[in-house]
Structure formats: C-alpha cells, structure tokens
Amino acid sequence: MASSLRAPLRALLAFGALLLAFLPGQAHAYPWMIRHGYTNCAQCHVDPSGGGVLTDYGRGQGEILVRTHYTKMEESPGKSADFLFGLVPLPDPLLLQADVRGLVIPEPGNVRAILMQGDLRAAVQAGPVIATGTLGAVSAGAQGAWVTGSDAGWNLVAREFWAGVTPAKGWMIKAGRMNLPYGIRSENHILYTRSVTRTTTNDDQQLGASVAFTSKRFRAEVMGIAGNFQVRPDAFRERGYSLYGTWAPEKTLELGVSSLVTVAQADVDTLAPRTRQAHGLFTRWAPLEQLGVLAEASLLVSNDDGTTTRGVVGNAVLDWEPKQGVHLMGIGGYCDASFADQGSPAWTGGGAVQWFLAPRVDLRIDVFDGVLYCTPGATATPMGLLQGHVYL
Numbered sequence: 001m002a003s004s005l006r007a008p009l010r011a012l013l014a015f016g017a018l019l020l021a022f023l024p025g026q027a028h029a030y031p032w033m034i035r036h037g038y039t040n041c042a043q044c045h046v047d048p049s050g051g052g053v054l055t056d057y058g059r060g061q062g063e064i065l066v067r068t069h070y071t072k073m074e075e076s077p078g079k080s081a082d083f084l085f086g087l088v089p090l091p092d093p094l095l096l097q098a099d100v101r102g103l104v105i106p107e108p109g110n111v112r113a114i115l116m117q118g119d120l121r122a123a124v125q126a127g128p129v130i131a132t133g134t135l136g137a138v139s140a141g142a143q144g145a146w147v148t149g150s151d152a153g154w155n156l157v158a159r160e161f162w163a164g165v166t167p168a169k170g171w172m173i174k175a176g177r178m179n180l181p182y183g184i185r186s187e188n189h190i191l192y193t194r195s196v197t198r199t200t201t202n203d204d205q206q207l208g209a210s211v212a213f214t215s216k217r218f219r220a221e222v223m224g225i226a227g228n229f230q231v232r233p234d235a236f237r238e239r240g241y242s243l244y245g246t247w248a249p250e251k252t253l254e255l256g257v258s259s260l261v262t263v264a265q266a267d268v269d270t271l272a273p274r275t276r277q278a279h280g281l282f283t284r285w286a287p288l289e290q291l292g293v294l295a296e297a298s299l300l301v302s303n304d305d306g307t308t309t310r311g312v313v314g315n316a317v318l319d320w321e322p323k324q325g326v327h328l329m330g331i332g333g334y335c336d337a338s339f340a341d342q343g344s345p346a347w348t349g350g351g352a353v354q355w356f357l358a359p360r361v362d363l364r365i366d367v368f369d370g371v372l373y374c375t376p377g378a379t380a381t382p383m384g385l386l387q388g389h390v391y392l
Helices: 002-022 031-036 056-066
Strands: 094-107 110-126 129-138 155-157 161-165 171-178 206-214 218-227 239-250 253-264 274-288 291-304 307-323 326-336 346-358 361-370 381-391
Touching: 218 253, 326 361
Parallel strands: none
Antiparallel strands: 094 110, 094 381, 110 129, 129 155, 129 161, 161 171, 171 206, 206 218, 218 239, 239 253, 253 274, 274 291, 291 307, 307 326, 326 346, 346 361, 361 381
C-alpha cells in the first residue's frame, strides 16, 4: 500500500512545489485584496471563510478599493455602498444583497445566454447569533441547488441557509447548508480545482455543521458533511468531512492545506458506491502592489465499487491590476483524475480581462484553449466566455 502511494505523492509534491515556487496566489473570490493586507475573509464577509453576503465594512471596501474611479474618491463611500444605494434603509441587524450574474457563450451559430445567478441574499446579526440564506433563479445548470426540479429550463435555487453563533472572539459554530471549506473559494466554478473536488459555490453546498476560527495570522474551518438534501434519492448524498487551515507569515502571503473525504452509496456519475478523497495545498501571495497570484494543487483518491484510482488536479491564476478596477489574468489548469487511465490528462490555458467599471458592476471576458471539464482524452478546443455581474 505504501509503495503504491509513492508515485502519486511524488507527483503532488512536485506539482505543489512548482506552484509554490513560481505561481503563489490567494484564496479570495477577488484575489488582489491581499495587496491591501486582507489575509482573512471575516472582515468583509458574514461567512468567515469568504463568499456570500458582504458585511457593511466589506461593501464599503468594495466601493473604495475594487472599482475604477474616474474622479477623486472620498475617504468614505457614504450611501453608495449601501443596499440599493441607500434608497431603502435597513435596520442595523439586517444585511441584504442581490446578485445577478449572466453568461454568454458565443459559439458560431449557437450563441447562448445563461442566467447563472439571480440571488437575493440576506443575513441577520443579533449579538453573537447570525443567520443567513439565499433564494434565487437560474435558467440552466446548478442542479445541486434546485428547489424546483424542471429539466426544461428555469428553476428556483437555494444555495445557502445556515445559522451560527460566535461564542468567543474569532470563533464561529454554524449549521445548515453551506459552502464546503476547501481550498481557494472562488466564483469561478469551472476551475478544475473547484469542479473536480466538487467544492464550487455554484451548487456544491452541503448540509452539515462546522467550526471556524479566524485570527490575524491563522484561519481554519472543519465541517461534518451530512449530505445535500436537495439531491434525491438519499443514495446519492455524500457524507464525510471537509476542512482547510491557513497561516499568514506576513500581510501579503498566506499558505494553506485542505482535506476532504466523502462516502456515497451511489456516485452521481458512475452510480456505483464511492469513497472520494482530496488532499491539497494552496497559497496566496501579492509579491508586488499591482500583482496577485493564486495557486492550488490536490491529490485525488477515489474508490468506485472496490476499484481505487489516484490522480492530481491543479490551477494557477496570475492577476495584474494596471489600473484600479481593471484586471488582466493568465489562467492555467491541469487534471489527471486517474494515473491508470490511458487517456491523456485534461488541461486548459488562457487569459481573461475583468473590469469593475461602475459601482456594483463588472464585466469579464475569458478566452482559453483546452478542455472545459476534467475529461480524459477529450479534444482541446478554443473557447470564449462573456460574463456580466451586478450586485445591489
């Protein structure tokens, strides 16, 4: 058993060392924020591991630090950072956020427009107690978050709903349906490291309970997974654990580890009993004021109906911000889900331009070549994506 693990472990360590040496980055949906000394997510997000509803402080920093400014910015964003730009005043305990994200796939002769996200997010904070939830609609995809079950098109989705308590400074205990604590939390759910490990923020949330800790230099969360109860029948539900831990030796550098193990009576792809594991490294670093890079690599181990396979997956993103709000990115991904498979590994490489051109508005264009998902032996093809995002 030990000898059979040596080759994949060496491959993971070599790949991880390459990423750490040349392409370190950061674990935030907006990777450049570490340039400003934000080594944790709890200041700007209700969820201490990042993503989801923004706090009042997070909304303010988004207005000050994220978007392009065409005139001199005031020290305080004022009502421009509030929900609906302050048109509807909210009581102090309540946080509301509306997110609309659309995607255009410009295939010749088959241009497709998809509503990826149309969510209303809410959070209520009352002393040490907090509760949050989302409800929205999609025109395609996101099956793991469906509330309705129409295969024809539009569906209601509920991605998150959980309640938590902060018993002491830096600690949060929560239970409900939530994002899995693993690796780099990103809205980009087609990254191999998110899709292969099934830890996207699109529809891979699970029901369970977690304990999270945040301090100036350390972040960690461990979650017991009870399953996705929006997926039926019960045999498809995965149960197990997911966790991450990070250390920030300085304000512009964070190093992290992740681990995940789940068991299902029937895998959604193979329909066979499956144990699925992922164990990895990730890092975030801002070596220059205008430069942010993120990287992640994981060893994959799965047992499908008694057959064990091992593989590796990784992504790296280089983000350069020549002018505030304008981001030029280089993106690469590699996935070999099974070392024993005769098919060639999947890869992708390309670039993106993202512009936060106005308050709460950003546009993104991706152009890349490769395989969209980790499909061994698939033919690499050039692709383009156009996204628009508005939040209120």
